[in-house]
């Protein structure tokens with residue numbers, strides 16, 4: 032149930048969506064069709080900060096990101112590949128300094144990895160399409176949300192597409 036159109040299930044156009052301008056594509060091989068890019072490719076397409084968080088599982092400093100206190104209605108896409116990951120409907124004020132969601136847009140849009148680095152036991156959240164690092168998910172913290180989960184996501188991993196920006200009058204539904 033996508034509220035903003037049809038894009039979650041049709042969003043398989045790799046390369047075109049997320050990349051800023053990259054002048055010369057080295058031929059659209061199936062490396063791009065599967066969303067897998069080389070490390071050099073990622074370095075070229077992402078800013079240093081984006082690369083550090085998305086591809087090296089870094090974490091932006093709290094209260095510094097673009098979206099931690101954003102209430103704009105819209106869809107949050109993966110900054111690396113453009114896949115739709117979260118929406119403003121599930122965003123809530125956790126006051127932790129990072130954008131927080133109580134659920135992803137749909138299960139399957141993100142994937143989970145057990146992360147035992149830094150002496151902690153956490154669940155890492157990655158983009159289901161391009162495998163970029165997004166953040167972590169925590170459970171049972173007592174936030175008054177439907178799932179009692181907090182997807183603690185780096186702003187720099189996301190790109191907000193405000194509602195109504197694109198064609199709104201989709202004829203389906």
Ligand SMILES: [Zn+2]
Pocket residue numbers: 109110111112113114158159160161162163
């Ligand atoms: Zn992605």
